[in-house]
Amino acid sequence: MQADILSIGDELTSGQTINRNAAWLGEQLQLLGIPVRRHLTVGDNLVEIVGTLQWTHNGCDVLLISGGLGPTDDDLTRQALAAAMHEDLVTDDGALREIEAFFARLNRPMPAVNRVQAARPASAQCISNPNGTAPGIAARWGNCRVFAMPGVPREMKGMFTQAVVPVLAAMGTGTVLRIRKLNTFGMGESALGDRIKDLMKRGSNPSVGTTVHDGVVSVRIYARGSSDEADAVIRSTSAELVNRLGDLIFSTDDEPLESVTVQLLRQARQMVATAESCTGGWLAELLTSVPGASECYSGGWVTYSNALKASELGVDSQMLSAHGAVSAPVAAAMASAARQNAHAHWGLSITGIAGPDGGSPEKPVGLVFIGIAGPDGVEVRRFQFPGARAQIRLRAAQMAMTMLRLKLIGRKFEDVVPS
């Protein structure tokens, strides 16, 4: 069994819109255990759509189409499908009533132009669209099951999940794909890959692979089999990865580092305060992006100038001139002052050189000191982060959260994060 995905629209061929629909549908088909043979993308051109439909439908069992179901003249999917199938285009009474009902709910008369949206090839059926006016189309064309859906992502996803998945699942071979993602921060992708090399062999089941996004290295497990088999493989492989990577793993699936950090603080009923220089408020922004952060985050200082480091956080001006603003003693003083001024359990500080300018041989761009002050005193670590300004700033904020996270779960930093 194999599937093709056809996307229709000039905005896609011209590159104005990135084709995320095709990637989403590809992923959904994989999850259903249906391999994807090819994606095709064509513009709003009748001859081109018909030719592509006729070429591709022969070799596939499932053809998913998105786009071209709107009410205007450049929406050609209905016509093209009927022409390719050598069938008449007929009006579907049920679909027409649904479109009329959609406008009635909005208290607006149905524009005449929307009537064409109820058309379908004679042997096909319409699919309801609860999120918009464009019904979908389901057709049998030789050995191929065709499903045409709107191009608007929300409408396409709703229709696929409600109406197409049940049909595909019933067609399935009983083999599913399960995916689990384990997210780590603190070790580079290649070093991490070395530690789990034997699990990453190509073509095995489960297959294990790594990806990096914004400094977070994620390990994905793909397991195929019956539902029960795949679930069991996911469980045992996860356990082995946890064994190898330990507390470098901060979450599974899509939970971000800031959310984990806020949850741990809330569970411990502890507050944190921040004092930032080079990150300019990014650490504060990440923590407060999590709903409910006010229960564990008092606030912070963005002491970008030395004057504010002195006046607001009491960083000694002699210390600033002796060691420079980017130094361990200044990071320590900032973390302690944040903790004290805010009467918080923890104080986190960041001072560094984010670039592109301001580096020197002794203090190059990417040098960052991160301090954490707690009931047992203050600790400062020195990092040299690679990359450009935005990467350095984000890595610094992520590392500060990691230092706090490891304190909160009672782990020593050097036992978890390799130097």
Place this chain on the structure above:
Amino acid sequence: MQADILSIGDELTSGQTINRNAAWLGEQLQLLGIPVRRHLTVGDNLVEIVGTLQWTHNGCDVLLISGGLGPTDDDLTRQALAAAMHEDLVTDDGALREIEAFFARLNRPMPAVNRVQAARPASAQCISNPNGTAPGIAARWGNCRVFAMPGVPREMKGMFTQAVVPVLAAMGTGTVLRIRKLNTFGMGESALGDRIKDLMKRGSNPSVGTTVHDGVVSVRIYARGSSDEADAVIRSTSAELVNRLGDLIFSTDDEPLESVTVQLLRQARQMVATAESCTGGWLAELLTSVPGASECYSGGWVTYSNALKASELGVDSQMLSAHGAVSAPVAAAMASAARQNAHAHWGLSITGIAGPDGGSPEKPVGLVFIGIAGPDGVEVRRFQFPGARAQIRLRAAQMAMTMLRLKLIGRKFEDVVPS
């Protein structure tokens, strides 16, 4: 003249990777005046790649391929192209030397496996890759010019720009597409569209359209013609749009709002300080994301708790209990204190309800007060932003920068931004 784009890789058909390369190439072809007929995406499968090449190459003048040029067994583009063209695969001596030189620069011996990357169909030529080991391939296949490039975006873009664009430009019809983007903040997309409706008629040259990204409504002008004609049309249409939209426009092309704000401050040699509650440091983060921000940004306070609003910014506790933290008097007090404590020319403050919880009938989620303190006193504006937590926070930070930007260019807020 028309072009096809073929992308190769299992990670694309399976949806693990979104196909941004195809969109980028589509856009580049449009800019060169070459219409794109279709995009095709196939997995790492020899039969499938050969079949797709043979089907598609006939009707197009240009075929751009990306992916499948790596050194491993699943990199099949070289073999597939030779098979489809009915040619032998030969080793290109020049390309082999370049791959060897690439490893020599890294002080590493060339792995034997990389030798296959120097292979090409007998009649084709290799294209240098300064950014990696995979050479590209340029071939003439009937009436079709074929260019195969690596799938790594940086390598593909470098090779396309250096080696492919000159060939395509020489093939061109003399008609180019020029695009200019004008970025606005402060007016919704539909209200803005109404103001320029007559310029947005479909199928006209120039064509004008709007898009929204992260609250910024951009107006794009597309002009076709000879270079001179298109440039002239871009100039006159830009002038008309500036006439209609005035200082709602903050930049052209890709310059973000924070960058414009920092440039204006630096030109005026003025400093700003920030005091944030619901945005939690996002305003500070945006300003400091711009290199050189230290010349105009002193720093700021993230007074997330009421206690910190009182202790750090001197916000009266009676005022807090009488009006609540989300109120005009508190925003005014925060902006003034930020300005004074930092000895800055300007103070910006934000206090609001970002949700999802914490709203009430009197103070619903999305209610935000923004204050600006300057040499002429303090001004507070009340906003009701739509959307969820992240949108509300970002809109608030963007609006604060807009209030400052309009002060810096000497415009009254209510004369520019509709209420």
